[in-house]
Amino acid sequence: MNARLSVAVATALGVGYVPFAPGTFGSLAGLVVFAAVRATGQPAVEVAAIVAVFFAGVWAATAAEAHFGHIDPGPVVIDEVLGMLVTLALLPVSVTGAFVGFVLFRIFDVIKPPPCNRLEALPGGWGVMCDDLMAALYAYACVRLLAWVAPAWMLA
16 A cells, blocks of 8 residues: 555656656646645645655655666656646746746756756655756746746736
C-alpha cells in the first residue's frame, strides 16, 4: 500500500505514464492543481500547497526511484507539479500569464541552468524536487519581470 501510494503521488496519479513528454503533461497537471488552489482565493492555501507538494514529492520520488530502479525516473512528475505552483506563486496571472509561465518553466526545466544541474545530484527525492524548484524560481523571476513590463498581457 505504501509503495502504491508513493508511486501514485510521484506520478501525479498516473499522469507520468503518458508515453511521450511526461514532464510536459506533469506540468499541465500542475496547472490544474494551481487553478484549484488559486480558486480558494487564499494565499495561505497556495503557500501550504507548495510546501506540502514539495515534501510529499521528496518522499514519493525517493520511494519511486527504488520502485523504478533508477534515479529520477521519467514517470515521476510530481516535481513538475511543484514547478508550476512555484512559477505562478502568489502572482495574479491571466490565462496568458499562466501559459507564459508554463512555457518558461518547461524551458528552464529542460535546459537546467546552474545550479539546477547541480541540485539534481542531491540524493533521492531531494535531487528530483530541488532541481525543478530552482527551474521554477528562474521561471517565476521571468514571469514577475514580464508582469512588470507587460501587465496587460500577464496579469488578470
